[in-house]
Amino acid sequence: VWLRVNKVAAPCRPFCGFVTRVTEAAVVKETLQFLDDGRRGFYCALAQAQPVTIVVGDQVLVSRP
Secondary structure, three states, X not given: OOEEEEEEOOOOHHHHHHHHOOOOHHHHHXXXXXXXXXXXXXXXXXXXXXXXXXXXXXXXXXXXX
């Protein structure tokens, strides 16, 4: 299945607190910086509408132009 990236899932303070279970400002700042630029993930959509099941453990391959 082909996916198209709609946008980067930018990290936010609540997500960083959830991931680290810490609310200390320095830790949140470090986590925000670490998860930036797509490390948190991406919002994607199917390139063509079709039935598909994606599960944990599936491989993702990146096509370079």
